[in-house]
Amino acid sequence: MIKNYLKIAWRNLWKNKGYSMLNIFGLAIGITCAAMILLWVEDEVGYDANFDKQDVVFYVPTNQQYEGEWRTFHSTPGPLAEVLKEEVPGIVGAARTKEEDFLFQVGETAINKNGRYADPDFLSMFSLYFVEGNLETAFDDVDAIVISQKTATQLFGENNSAINKVIKINNEESYTVSGVYEDLPHNVTYSFDWVVPFERFAKDNEWVNEYDRNFADTFVELSPEANFDVVNSKVKAILPMKTEDDETIAFLFSMKDWHLRAAFEGGKNIGGQITYVRLFSLIALI
DSSP states (O other): HHHHHHHHHHHHHHHHHHHHHHHHHHHHHHHHHHHHHHHHHHHHTTTTTOTTTTTTEEOOEEEEEEEEEEEESSSSEETTTHHHHSTTTTEEEEEEEEEEEEEEEEEEEEEEEEEEEEEEEEHTTTTEEEEEEEETTTTTTTEEEEEEHHHHHHHHHHTSSOOOOOOOOTEEEEEEEEEOOOOOOOSSSOOEEEEEHHHHHHHTTTGGGGGOOOEEEEEEOOOOOOOHHHHHHOOOOOOOOHOTTTEEOOOOEEEETTTTTTTETTTTEOTTTHHHHHHHHHHOOO
């Protein structure tokens, strides 16, 4: 019975070769496009999903008022992170960070790498998995540096330990490797190949403790039991209280939204990449 059905189907296809080829080719193109779109969508919605603390880690932007209009900025004053951790119940971790590009040199090998000065809480908030060294003691020394596996391999070779090796930075300073962490996937909002104690940057720049200098990326971690709305309201009150300026207000921005909902207008979130994800998902479905 099935054999007869197959014969009939083949005869019909062969009888209408042009029409059949058009249908088959169109179906193949449609399936291919839909599959590619869905793979892209999966990658987009999977941003930052590798971080274990995705539900409790937040970025801290600020809304600032200029000529009656609210605008959203990502840089914050240096003292903000410590104040949030000390004075806002529910916040159990906080870190200032500053992005930089370093020229690493070990012997004849020289490579450029992007990374961050950061406070110790940054390492645990981003769930870095150490393949060498220890997360708890990685920043015990102000001259320490933790690097990614890829960076360690490029500088010291594939099967060589990087721990306690010295890296020359920008032909000026030297750092000692205290840890090597597993490479981050490509779909993370904030990628970095190295992390250095923020204290190293702060000791030569006293202005980092001033509230009128917005330069740092601030991240905080909430306790699992914390009420987001309550904590966020207290965060919003911090800068006006410290600076007596009610035209600059910090707020919490969830890691889950960093990539897909990063667009702000008038001080309010208006979406972002999520619009294209929904649009292309609809196209793939059709």
